[in-house]
Amino acid sequence: MKRYSNRLYEGLKRISLGSAALLVVFAAVPGTGWAEVPNAVAPKGAHAGDDVPQPIEFPHDVHAKINQINCMYCHTYARRSKVAGIPPTSKCMGCHTIIATDKERIKKLTEYWESNQSPPWKKVHDVPDYVHFTHEKHLDRFLFSNEGMDVERVSEVCAFCHGEVKEMTVAKKVKSLNMGFCRRCHEANDGPSDCWKCHK
């Protein structure tokens, strides 16, 4: 019902949208990955993250790029929960009791496995504690419920926020993941704008 359309609101909306759009144009840094996910506008912006040394230098490139393993094969909770989860060691060992057991990194992993400890991974991508972010819903929107999108191409969706992890060994933060980043994407993709959707 548009009977109560608010002129002031419309006007202000136009102005704010206009300025936001301008901002987006300015903020866009050419050269960052433009994933061509259907029905989606990839978020723009880049961030120069620190190199985070991990207990085991996990090669994402070998797994995701060379061996073409689906991201969700290991980060299996992403589709079911708010967190994507670090794969359990048992999952690693599923392959690595046979594959590449002579590699230094695998030996280290086996050591952890045998001593019944999990490697002390360091967190790379984090949002503040007052932010409620759920992987499940984002994957649903851009992947599972997204017409014309192939589940095999999940890494392109992941790349929205995590960058081209395929090209990295250990993950590095390449998107700012701050409120502006989130909100620009929400605006472009008709995400919710209600504060309590993301803040807790």
Place this chain on the structure above:
Amino acid sequence: MSLQNILTNWSQYRKGHEQGGFHDYEHMWGMAVDLNKCIGCNACSVACYAENNLGIVGKDRFEKGQGMHWMRIERYWDEPNLAPGVSEEFPSRGASFLPMMCQQCNAATCEPVCPVAATYHTPDGLNAQVYNRCIGSRYCSNNCPYRLRYFNFYSYYDWSWPEPLNMQLNPDLSVRDKGVMEKCTFCVQRIRVAKDTARREDRKVADGDVYPACVQTCPTDALVFGDMLDPESSVTKLWKAHQVELGKTKQHKDNEELRGYRIFEGLNTDPCVMYLERVREVEV
């Protein structure tokens, strides 16, 4: 909160008053509190502490009036409607207990006064408080006739949860630092989970899918919670049965003996919590 939110909420508020009721809401979470059942045992209050990471302030600060009881049980000795009772030697009809949580007013007085719009109305009909937007002007609390907003006068995190008590903290909502206003949220973190689950299962949130911590633990079922837009929910039925409606400053009932009322209704805050009058047998 964006400008859009401010303006849409404002127009919705106006709309609600012109048309009687709210049309664009996804849900309208509401409650009914049966004072006939409530025994004043305080379980709800402690459950709230457990669920919502409420800080323990300690004796001195409690004395100063800086306690953080989002859900509080008030106890009064008088019962104006039955008998004055003041001159009596004993309170022969017992005490009057009143659980007070945020009334989630539809025309919340706290919302328009916040300078940074940290408190606003959600499409769920909830009166939201965005902690990380709050700058601590405390105007909202001043303007709440129910006094249901609590301010973090200190960094409770520094001493309220000595290790390992901090391991009990609920990661589904933040631990508020000093300078932030907070209040009952109807356990929005639980509502969020219920909505996610319902969505995953491709259905609507059903009555009974979600309870705030106080409702879930209430030993006497005095608290009823649900979606007031769902005609089948128990809370809607209760409101209907007691002929209490949203968007009114005075209820007009066919049967004046029905127990439902809202506290400070006349102030036009339009609260989403209905109380049912306490009952006493006066023939003994």
Place this chain on the structure above:
Amino acid sequence: MKDINEDIKWAQINKDVLRSMENPRMGYWVAVATCIAMVGCAVLAEIWQYRYGMGYANLNWPHMWDLYIATFIFWIGMSHSGTLLSAILHIIHADWRKPIYRFAEAMTTFSLMTAGLFPLIHLGRLWNMYWVLPYVSDRGIWPNFRSPLVWDAFAIGTYLTSSALFLFIGMIPDLAICRDNARGWRKKLYIALSLGWRGDDRQWRNFRRTYLLMACFLIPLAVSVHSIVSSDFAMSIMPGWHITTFPPYFVAGALYSGCAAIITLFVLLRYFFRFEEYMTLSILEKTCKLTFAIAMVWTYLNLIEFASTWYGHDVAAKEVLLEKFYGPYAPYFWMMMFCGSVMPFALAFRKLRRHIPTMFVVSLFLNLGMWLERWMIVTPTLANAYHPIAFDTMWPSMIQWAIVFGSFGWFGLLFLVFVKVFPSVSMYEVKEMVYHRRTAAGKDPEVVLHHPHRRSDDEPEPSGGTPPPSGTPGLEGA
């Protein structure tokens, strides 16, 4: 009775005023040190509060606001006097204002600078204070334009800018005089500030026009500022706050406290800077009369408020009123009524009006009364609002007192710096006044000009009813 000695030489005026800016005596430094010490107390208190939380101010549930907001209104109120004297009286051609409006205007600016600190001090998260301002960010969030606190931010910001500008603009001709008599850093300062004032016709014409325009702009602004401040309360639904008459009540209170403060400072300046020639008893008397009139308006509005609460049958509001009358805060309430409504009758008596020590003491009481008024607006309502479970009596802690105390130091410090850096009596306007008085008395205005080297083509041409552009001659006079 004369406002001013019309035989006073223009050169003498310059001399007297410029003298007041020189060679601070021991007493001055003691005053400065005292003020700094007071500010120091406040800073320490604020650091503590910032670091450990607002709880140390004894704020609580339900007393979320207390002295900070009360003192904020007090200072905002004080700022209205300058506008009253310089703008309103300017427009209505009450030229007795001329010797005293400068410091009143300075008072406006400085009390605003003090007042503006309080909403910030009282914030729980001071470091995010800029969120009340609308600015474009990619987070796409805006302040809540419905909130009176946001209006406050705009109103105070505008008022502070305008009144500072007004003060500055009005000072330009005098700054030129200072420039011509200064050496060292002062010279550089005045050169910069006097904006190349030469005192020629065009400059005077533009100056007058600007000044009048700003005066016209300031009057509604001042009224609106305090109306907006009053809406912090009037827009709420709390009993004792939600009152329709609050805007005029606040404006009257503001003018009242401003006038009282003018009397205080008048006496101090007159005494310490030996400005007896300019700040005459006659002017004091006029100020006192004005104050008395405003006091009566204020009293009337007070009574109206009580009556409307009493007969309005708003039970909660009535209870708050009774609580003010009889409750724990009653001594302060009655003290406010005494200071605000009974004390001003001292101003009704000519004898007392002309007795400077009495006026000094009375003005202090009036100020106290007005400060108490603000406290009695904020606190009793919070103590006895709707919900009885939250009834509570709260007394501010040392942290709050220290910050309130320190704010007086801060104001004093600003004022002390001002009187030594800028002329606290408007030289050119006093000259104008002398000129008019002489003309009116039928004396020759030329005599007081006393400038032997004046070139005839520079001579201002007084014509018709317009006052002569003055100022230029004074440059040479000192």
Place this chain on the structure above:
Amino acid sequence: MSGNDINRRNFLKVMGWGGAGVALSGCDMPTTVTLEEGKETVVSYIMPEEYVIPGQGVYFASTCQQCSAGCGVHGRVREGRVLKLEGNTESPINTGKLCQMGQSGVQAHYNPDRIQKPMLRKGGALVEVTWEEAAAALADKTGKDSSLNGGRAAWLTGTVSGHQSVLLQAHLEALGSSRHYTHEVINNAVATQVNQDMFGEVQPTYHVTKAKVVLSFGADLVGTSMSPVHFSREHTKFRSAPRGVLIQVEPKMTLTGGNADLWIAAKPGSEGVLAMGIANELLAKHGLSGDALPGGLRDSIASYNTDKVVEITGVAKTKIVEVAKVLAERSPSLVLTGASTEAHEHGYQSVAAAMMLNVILGNIGKTITSSGEFPFPQLTAKRGDMKGLLAFAEHADKGEIDVAFFYGVNPVYTAPKFLNLEQKLDKIPFKVVLTQFYDETANRADLVLPLASALEDWGTHVPGYLPEDKIISMQQPLMEKLYKETHGLGDVLLSLLKMRKPEEYEGFADYYAFLREAFAAIPSDHKGGVGDEKFWMQALQFGVIPVNVAERSIKPTPIEADLPALKEDISYPFYLVPSAHLGLWDGRHANLPWLQEAPDQISKVVWGSWVEMHPKTAARLGVENGEFVRVESMQGSIEAPLYTHRGIHPNAVAVPLGQGHEEYGRYAKGRGVNPLKILNPVTDEKTGEPALYGTRVQVAKAPFDEKQKMVRFGGSETQVGRKLVASITADVFNRTEGA
């Protein structure tokens, strides 16, 4: 000691995804924005369980151990941490609900003052030792090769039930001792004795919901009764239309009293007389039959004419008449008793008189039925009382005890001063205290064994009060142990048993193994036709095991009540009411900050002790709210701030239990006073149970003590005319909602 690793369930290490991040929020202090990459560690699963999804809570069933009511709980577990407890909907005790004490179970678990290592007394001081050393000391003192004369070993415990109780009995048996003393301050020992004598069973089932009137002589049903949550559930049904009437007679308003339709303050100790008076009214005026009563009893009832009763009890005649009338008119009813009636010198008779009303009113078989024959008597609750402590103290004093084990009790705190327990404890050469917290008793122990919390331990429980549906309640660990060097009660008992009878118990690796075996041994007719494994899994899943009970009926044998006149004492004019506190209970929860900060339901006091007194009495003594008073008995005195309200008899002075700890952690220590300390050595004549409410005291103004001052919640005691709690009459309620 065997390790009690979490069996069959591979918990994620404490902390993990989303778990570590409970740092400051809503809280971007300019200096504390902590979003740097690579600072926080995340722990991944080694072997995930299917049902565990990081970021989502999983619920496990267990049993609440905060009091002996045995409510079923669901623990919400996320990332390996238990975050919150909810009621277990499967449990007939609490049907999904919990009280505040139950909610605080997590604080007992995460309490910062838990003992993390065993402590052994060496050279006069307790020092931390390893379990090996502790076990060696135990074996040395209690093992089969030790010099211990087994018959001189004793256990002093709180209420115990289930398989822990079985193991405990086994341990005593292995020692050759029969010294199991049970001790609870909040008990109903006198009432159970009357039940036994009158109905032939200790605890019949009460059907509050079936009653139209409940006349309660001090039974704090919804507060500090045997099963607070259960009776709160019943209360709800009882109060739904058609609405039952609750009449409460007691000296000090309890939570139940606060909800009564009629609250009557009888002179403390005169409740029995009031019951007789009501009986007299019923028989004489309402024509009820007293045929079931023995003739002597009928005669003595007849001697209590209403005027006499008014004189003795101080209750207005109209009220006695009204109560009798409503009881006669609305049947069935239910008459119950609580501590304020039981714990007097002649408590037994008072209770007997009250229960006799049930016979007159024909409630037996209607609202009071037999609880049936519980098929596993060895699992039923061993109820504690004060008598047990008295016996223990006496035997210790006589030097009959060489080794004493303490579990679930804190006798040094709960023993009245007259008992002189500290000295008597010193006569026991070796005292072993099994506890989670360093309390007053641990302070005097020779060996302190740190227990795992209730949320880390295995167990089975049979609630002390069983409703119609009988159950055994399961307790299982909800998370990995916080401290490696703590052990569950069952494991400790097994270790002790292995020291005495290794041949029998060596086969059990731990208590879990014992429980599995015990479950396998349950006769199959109790297993609902499922196999052992499934039965076990069901028990874990639902948290309760339904038990079939053989039915029984009650044939009451009324007891003659011989009620002596109340003695007046001029120098000690007041009765001390050491009222139980729903929250701190008998003091065991004083170390839980949530419960300290939760206002008392009636007085609304937090974080301390207070004295309750009628305003009239206070005015007579010249003391005001908030001022300090000294409450003095023959045994000593305590000082606490005063709270006056009308919900107390003018002859009574109430001091709540729970505070006054000298040890017990940061939240409890040095806070308030313990009224148990000043009790007089008065006991119930028939049962020998100490009469907690029988102490006479005098009261005087005392100097103000800033540290112990009273802090209360709320600025007003009245609604000042606002419509906050509106009330209507039951009449209207039944009319509008009775359909």
